[in-house]
Amino acid sequence: MSTTTVSQLDKVKDGPWNGGRSPWNLEYGKIMMWFFLVSDTFTFSAFLIMYGAQKFAQPTWIDADKVFQSIPGIAESGQPLVFVGIMTFILIMSSVTMVLAVDAGHRNKKNEVVKWMLWTILGGLCFLGCQAIEWTHLHHQGFWFGRNPATGLEGEAVAEALAPYFTKDIAYTAALQFANMFFTITGFHGFHVSIGVLLNIIVLCKTLNNTFQKSGSYLMVEKVGLYWHFVDLVWVFVFTFFYLI
Amino acid sequence: MSHHNENIAAVHGHEEHGGMDKKGIWRVFFVLLALTALEFLIALGFVHHWGIIEKGMFLNVVYIVLTLAKAYYIVAYFMHLKFEKSSFIVCCSVGLLFIVYFIILLLIEGDFLLDAFQSHPVFPNN
Numbered sequence: 001m002s003t004t005t006v007s008q009l010d011k012v013k014d015g016p017w018n019g020g021r022s023p024w025n026l027e028y029g030k031i032m033m034w035f036f037l038v039s040d041t042f043t044f045s046a047f048l049i050m051y052g053a054q055k056f057a058q059p060t061w062i063d064a065d066k067v068f069q070s071i072p073g074i075a076e077s078g079q080p081l082v083f084v085g086i087m088t089f090i091l092i093m094s095s096v097t098m099v100l101a102v103d104a105g106h107r108n109k110k111n112e113v114v115k116w117m118l119w120t121i122l123g124g125l126c127f128l129g130c131q132a133i134e135w136t137h138l139h140h141q142g143f144w145f146g147r148n149p150a151t152g153l154e155g156e157a158v159a160e161a162l163a164p165y166f167t168k169d170i171a172y173t174a175a176l177q178f179a180n181m182f183f184t185i186t187g188f189h190g191f192h193v194s195i196g197v198l199l200n201i202i203v204l205c206k207t208l209n210n211t212f213q214k215s216g217s218y219l220m221v222e223k224v225g226l227y228w229h230f231v232d233l234v235w236v237f238v239f240t241f242f243y244l245i
Numbered sequence: 246m247s248h249h250n251e252n253i254a255a256v257h258g259h260e261e262h263g264g265m266d267k268k269g270i271w272r273v274f275f276v277l278l279a280l281t282a283l284e285f286l287i288a289l290g291f292v293h294h295w296g297i298i299e300k301g302m303f304l305n306v307v308y309i310v311l312t313l314a315k316a317y318y319i320v321a322y323f324m325h326l327k328f329e330k331s332s333f334i335v336c337c338s339v340g341l342l343f344i345v346y347f348i349i350l351l352l353i354e355g356d357f358l359l360d361a362f363q364s365h366p367v368f369p370n371n
Contacts, residue, residue: 016330016332023330023332024329024330024332024333025330026329026330026333031333034333034337035337038337038340038341041341041344042340042343042344045344045347045348046347049344049347049348049351049352050351052348052351052352052355053351053352053354053355054355055355056352056355056356056358056359057354057355057356057358057359057362058359059359059363065293080288080289080293081285081288081289085281085285088281089278089281092274092277092278092281095319095323096270096271096274096323098323099265099270099323100267100270103265103266103267103270226324229319229320229323229324230324232319232323233316233319233320233324236312236315236316236319237312237316240284240308240309240311240312244284244288244308245300245304245305245308245309
């Protein structure tokens with residue numbers, strides 16, 4: 001009787017968390033990429049929540065449809081959401097080409113990985129180009145960090161300068177905070193996209209260099225892929241809170 | 246030694262995860278496209294063109310639900326999280342509850358400041 005108890009105690013535990021194995025069956029670097037992305041989620045959330053808090057704290061707010069209503073080279077005004085729609089489509093599309101690159105990596109197809117990585121990089125660059133156009137347009141209208149179209153004006157001229165951007169009551173502070181938040185948050189997102197493009201280019205070079213072919217694993221493509229999808233994910237939220245609501 | 250082998254398996258064993266083939270990838274893409282198209286239909290069609298719905302709380306909720314749906318598809322399928330071990334899914338997502346808490350806190354705070362800043366005048370001190 002007692003011998004069976006002892007042998008049960010002596011039995012080596014072999015559950016996923018009893019040591020000696022990788023409980024998540026994930027490679028270290030991939031787990032760390034996930035943890036980094038979770039922490040980055042908090043950064044972006046803090047930004048967007050601050051935007052919401054500002055909106056709640058102001059008696060009035062700017063109308064996004066009136067701020068963003070141009071399509072560069074096609075329409076100067078009267079077309080809200082179209083240009084940002086194109087940007088959103090580009091980013092979702094580049095996310096898809098990234099998954100296809102990861103998929104090709106699973107099958108060890110070097111040429112396919114190169115092809116899809118190139119498309120992904122192209123998508124990223126197009127997005128950055130669109131964002132540069134958007135920023136320039138807004139800057140020409142008079143919006144910038146700490147500045148709105150009415151900066152430097154007095155009295156009735158303030159309301160006159162801001163009237164095109166408001167549907168409800170007009171307020172200088174609301175326009176100012178909108179400009180600050182917009183450039184900070186889309187700037188921080190654009191910075192992430194730039195880093196993502198850079199990482200994609202590095203991984204592309206390593207693929208061309210046969211580094212992954214030799215090591216037998218395209219896991220690095222998967223890791224930058226995670227980062228790239230995260231950038232797309234953030235844009236989904238930025239798009240909703242700045243352009244739709 | 247066995248520990249070493251297990252980690253090698255973690256690096257090379259990704260084909261066993263199952264998950265997404267090319268067909269699946271494009272299916273998710275079309276779901277994302279459809280959700281985005283729906284947002285545009287609401288914003289450009291229902292609000293601007295036909296003027297059926299007015300911007301407001303109801304529409305904001307609709308937009309946020311659609312956004313969260315898109316986020317789910319990106320994280321679950323494109324980032325492959327749905328096919329990882331459940332303990333890993335919990336590990337990565339449970340902290341996000343703090344974000345929900347933070348949203349509630351700061352929106353209440355913002356709402357309070359709206360009244361607090363407007364209701365009392367500032368007097369010059371000279």
